[in-house]
Amino acid sequence: xxNRFKILVIAVSSSLLMYSFSNIExxxxxxxxxxxxxxxxxxxxxxxxxxxxxxxxxxTLYVQGKDKEWYNELSKWWRFYGKIRNNxxxxxxxxxxxxxxTVSMIKIPSDKIDKGYxxxxxxxxxxxxxxxxxxxxxxxxxxxxxxxxxxxxxxxIRMISN
Amino acid sequence: xxxxxxxxxHFLLALISSLFLLIASITxxxxxFEPITVSVQPYNVASLDEVSLNQAVLSLNKxxxxxxxxxxxEDDFVIASVITNEGEVNKIYIDPKTGENIGLVKKxxxxxxxxxxxxxxxFLKTIGRVFVGIVSLLLCFIAVTGVFLLAKRQGGFKKWFKxxxxxxxxxxxxxxxxxxxxxxxxxIAVTGVFLSIEKLSLLPKDYLDxxxxxxxxxxxxxxxxxxxxxxxxxxxxxxxxxxFSKSKEDFYELSLNDRVLNIDQFSGRVIKESxxxxxxxxxxxxxxxxxxxxxxxxxxxxxxxxxSMLFFMFSGFSMAFKRIFKTKKPKKVLDxxxxxxxxxxxxxxxxxxxxxxxxxESLIKLGKKVFISSLNEYTRYExxxxxxxxxxxxxxxxxxxNARLFExxxxxxxxxxxxxxxxxxxxxxxxxxxxxxxxxxxxxxDNNPKFKSIMPxxxxxxESKNAFDSWTKSWAKTxxxxxxxxxxxxxxxxxxxxxxNIVEKKDLNLDNTFLLKLKSLKNIKFKSGDLLNIHPNxxxxxxxxxxxxxxxxxxxxxxKHNQGVCSLYLSELNVGQSFNxxxxxxxNFHFPEKAHSIILISNGTGIAPFLGMINENKSQIPLCLFWxxxxxxxxxxxxxxxxxxxxxxxxSHFQEALSQEDKKEYVQDVLIKNKNRVxxxxxxxxxxxxxxSLSMQHDVLDILEEISSKNLNQSLSEFENNGQLLLDCY
Numbered sequence: 001x002x003n004r005f006k007i008l009v010i011a012v013s014s015s016l017l018m019y020s021f022s023n024i025e026x027x028x029x030x031x032x033x034x035x036x037x038x039x040x041x042x043x044x045x046x047x048x049x050x051x052x053x054x055x056x057x058x059x060t061l062y063v064q065g066k067d068k069e070w071y072n073e074l075s076k077w078w079r080f081y082g083k084i085r086n087n088x089x090x091x092x093x094x095x096x097x098x099x100x101x102t103v104s105m106i107k108i109p110s111d112k113i114d115k116g117y118x119x120x121x122x123x124x125x126x127x128x129x130x131x132x133x134x135x136x137x138x139x140x141x142x143x144x145x146x147x148x149x150x151x152x153x154x155x156x157i158r159m160i161s162n
Numbered sequence: 163x164x165x166x167x168x169x170x171x172h173f174l175l176a177l178i179s180s181l182f183l184l185i186a187s188i189t190x191x192x193x194x195f196e197p198i199t200v201s202v203q204p205y206n207v208a209s210l211d212e213v214s215l216n217q218a219v220l221s222l223n224k225x226x227x228x229x230x231x232x233x234x235x236e237d238d239f240v241i242a243s244v245i246t247n248e249g250e251v252n253k254i255y256i257d258p259k260t261g262e263n264i265g266l267v268k269k270x271x272x273x274x275x276x277x278x279x280x281x282x283x284x285f286l287k288t289i290g291r292v293f294v295g296i297v298s299l300l301l302c303f304i305a306v307t308g309v310f311l312l313a314k315r316q317g318g319f320k321k322w323f324k325x326x327x328x329x330x331x332x333x334x335x336x337x338x339x340x341x342x343x344x345x346x347x348x349x350i351a352v353t354g355v356f357l358s359i360e361k362l363s364l365l366p367k368d369y370l371d372x373x374x375x376x377x378x379x380x381x382x383x384x385x386x387x388x389x390x391x392x393x394x395x396x397x398x399x400x401x402x403x404x405x406f407s408k409s410k411e412d413f414y415e416l417s418l419n420d421r422v423l424n425i426d427q428f429s430g431r432v433i434k435e436s437x438x439x440x441x442x443x444x445x446x447x448x449x450x451x452x453x454x455x456x457x458x459x460x461x462x463x464x465x466x467x468x469x470s471m472l473f474f475m476f477s478g479f480s481m482a483f484k485r486i487f488k489t490k491k492p493k494k495v496l497d498x499x500x501x502x503x504x505x506x507x508x509x510x511x512x513x514x515x516x517x518x519x520x521x522x523e524s525l526i527k528l529g530k531k532v533f534i535s536s537l538n539e540y541t542r543y544e545x546x547x548x549x550x551x552x553x554x555x556x557x558x559x560x561x562x563x564n565a566r567l568f569e570x571x572x573x574x575x576x577x578x579x580x581x582x583x584x585x586x587x588x589x590x591x592x593x594x595x596x597x598x599x600x601x602x603x604x605x606x607x608d609n610n611p612k613f614k615s616i617m618p619x620x621x622x623x624x625e626s627k628n629a630f631d632s633w634t635k636s637w638a639k640t641x642x643x644x645x646x647x648x649x650x651x652x653x654x655x656x657x658x659x660x661x662x663n664i665v666e667k668k669d670l671n672l673d674n675t676f677l678l679k680l681k682s683l684k685n686i687k688f689k690s691g692d693l694l695n696i697h698p699n700x701x702x703x704x705x706x707x708x709x710x711x712x713x714x715x716x717x718x719x720x721x722k723h724n725q726g727v728c729s730l731y732l733s734e735l736n737v738g739q740s741f742n743x744x745x746x747x748x749x750n751f752h753f754p755e756k757a758h759s760i761i762l763i764s765n766g767t768g769i770a771p772f773l774g775m776i777n778e779n780k781s782q783i784p785l786c787l788f789w790x791x792x793x794x795x796x797x798x799x800x801x802x803x804x805x806x807x808x809x810x811x812x813x814s815h816f817q818e819a820l821s822q823e824d825k826k827e828y829v830q831d832v833l834i835k836n837k838n839r840v841x842x843x844x845x846x847x848x849x850x851x852x853x854x855s856l857s858m859q860h861d862v863l864d865i866l867e868e869i870s871s872k873n874l875n876q877s878l879s880e881f882e883n884n885g886q887l888l889l890d891c892y
Binding site (some may be wrong): 029031033044066067069089101103104105126127158160162 | 228230231243245249250251269275279285288290361403406407
């Protein structure tokens with residue numbers, strides 16, 4: 001009897017485990033366009049991060065800007081990323097210059113949506129300002145299909161989730 | 163004056179920017195390969211003017227869930243950013259006809275991005291960019307000052323591509339490469355400045371001119387989007403950005419070569435049309451010119467220009483240091499007002515100074531009071547008795563830079579005592595105004611009652627040491643100052659010597675002349691006309707002999723002088739013995755294998771290289787040999803080789819001039835008789851070669867000048883500049 005119970009427990013927990021694993025793998029693709037203001041100067045570095053409910057960095061979702069030597073200029077993010085330095089080649093694009101727009105595909109873990117997480121866009125231009133919260137919004141299913149105004153180098157962002 | 167300004171600014175600018183320039187040109191040379199590695203990729207699969215934009219869009223729509231952007235590169239590759247059915251964003255090269263993925267767009271190679279970074283900012287971020295920008299600007303100035311220097315040296319912009327006469331390697335190739343590469347270098351520098359300015363955002367705003375032209379929109383009424391895209395070929399397209407969503411406010415943004423169109427995604431109507439501002443178009447061209455993107459040929463030019471900069475820096479500095487070093491005055495300088503002998507020098511490259519110093523040293527050795535200075539520093543020398551002027555000529559008969567004030571000073575400064583003067587001109591027969599400045603100085607002094615000419619003006623061609631020596635001797639004779647020159651500094655171990663074995667020796671004839679046939683113990687490559695340096699003793703005395711090549715052997719013709727160290731030494735050697743000598747290539751005096759016809763003129767032992775050449779004329783170019791000697795007996799020494807060449811039909815004509823027998827004539831008399839042959843040769847791009855004594859050379863050149871100006875109405879120097887006149891006299 002006890003053995004049967006054990007087997008049941010193992011079966012249930014393993015299937016739960018399986019379920020949660022597949023859940024981690026499950027991501028929502030969000031097509032995201034960033035439209036820059038007409039500022040002058042070099043291309044902007046833009047970091048898109050996932051922020052947990054406590055307000056700390058959870059993950060890096062996308063990086064516009066390939067020259068790693070400049071990353072430490074985005075100091076707030078660098079304090080998080082500089083320690084782990086995971087490979088972000090697959091989610092790295094070009095810097096964006098004033099007046100330009102860029103479209104990228106961001107993968108957001110589906111289980112983080114509507115759970116109090118938020119998405120942050122920080123932007124920095126050489127010899128100019130560093131906006132730590134150019135755009136920040138709560139990660140919910142309404143927001144990822146909308147247009148949000150920026151406060152720094154970003155004029156607005158638009159998103160569509162697939 | 164202006165020459166000095168150009169030269170000093172050219173040099174100073176180069177010095178200041180050299181380190182940065184060195185880095186920039188090395189990295190630039192490497193970076194020139196980047197567009198090549200991109201261009202050679204096999205993604206250019208369709209000719210773009212045959213594919214319409216519509217076709218590309220349709221084919222991509224079939225294959226992918228969504229398209230973000232299509233771009234056409236300078237190499238005519240088509241790049242598409244697409245979202246796959248799996249939701250991945252891919253940037254790929256496509257075949258525009260089928261939409262097929264033919265390769266992933268790779269990031270710039272790590273190596274190139276490292277070098278690019280070094281090239282544009284020296285890893286110093288903004289400060290580095292400013293530095294590099296300034297260096298590019300300096301490079302512009304260096305190139306421009308160089309243009310003026312080069313024009314001065316060649317005697318005007320019209321003579322830009324005139325043959326370059328310098329024999330010094332650095333100087334010669336600085337000029338030769340410079341006149342071809344100055345244009346690409348200026349382009350690199352100007353575009354580099356422009357790029358830096360652009361990167362530092364100092365340019366006027368380059369946003370699109372969104373002036374909306376409503377009339378034009380009325381005209382552009384497209385039936386449908388696909389209908390409109392059908393009218394545009396990919397060749398015209400730079401990029402097409404797809405609307406972000408199906409929302410009405412999103413539109414297609416189509417960049418063509420000169421404008422951007424915003425197109426309604428449903429109706430295909432052009433909502434907005436804006437031309438690129440000039441700054442933006444210029445920036446695009448600028449980038450292409452600076453990087454060579456899209457053109458392998460231009461990339462190669464950029465590579466050559468970048469790497470040549472290394473040579474320009476090296477040769478430029480070595481020329482500058484040589485000049486500084488050579489024109490340095492001797493250490494112990496006597497007071498100018500105490501001196502009896504005044505040597506004044508006009509020198510551009512410092513070479514004339516070298517000769518002046520030999521002369522100075524030998525007078526000092528005799529305990530004479532000598533003062534040496536440049537012609538510019540001419541002043542009243544209170545105790546002077548002798549004035550010796552050694553001067554070169556610059557460009558088109560002008561004064562060298564350290565002599566241009568002389569004429570003015572001579573008018574205003576009147577010497578106290580009457581001075582005995584002699585002028586020695588250094589120059590090259592290649593220039594039409596051979597030793598012109600020396601001639602001018604000689605005239606000026608001669609017209610001045612305070613100066614008395616003790617010797618006629620003497621000209622020295624191509625820095626001939628022998629000519630200088632003989633002038634010194636006659637100066638010594640005239641003045642009674644018994645000086646002896648010491649010109650050749652010991653060159654121990656500098657020349658690579660090789661052992662030569664004597665295989666044949668023809669004994670002395672009446673003229674004290676003999677022939678030696680040598681075999682090199684090492685396998686050396688040489689041609690008739692090359693030189694053999696013979697140094698019989700340790701003191702560094704060197705005598706040069708012209709070589710005739712007979713088979714694999716070297717033939718020398720030697721006249722034995724009773725005081726000649728070298729000829730005595732050689733005359734005492736016998737067959738089977740060997741001696742050390744060094745070999746020197748003399749590519750200016752090789753057999754012109756491509757000439758239409760050739761005349762060889764020689765006297766005495768000067769025939770030696772020609773004996774080789776007449777036996778090498780396998781293609782039987784019309785070849786004629788004139789030789790001047792003393793007697794029939796003198797000729798016997800060479801008869802075997804001459805007759806051999808005639809019987810093989812290698813030599814079409816031979817004529818001797820005997821000064822002691824027969825008609826008692828000289829080789830120049832024979833030339834006059836053969837005037838027509840000479841004319842034909844010159845006119846039909848033939849070549850005349852002269853080898854023998856300097857005095858024979860002078861007389862022959864006079865005759866040739868006369869023939870060409872009378873019969874052909876052209877100056878001999880023009881033919882000389884074409885390389886139709888080759889000299890090797892001593």
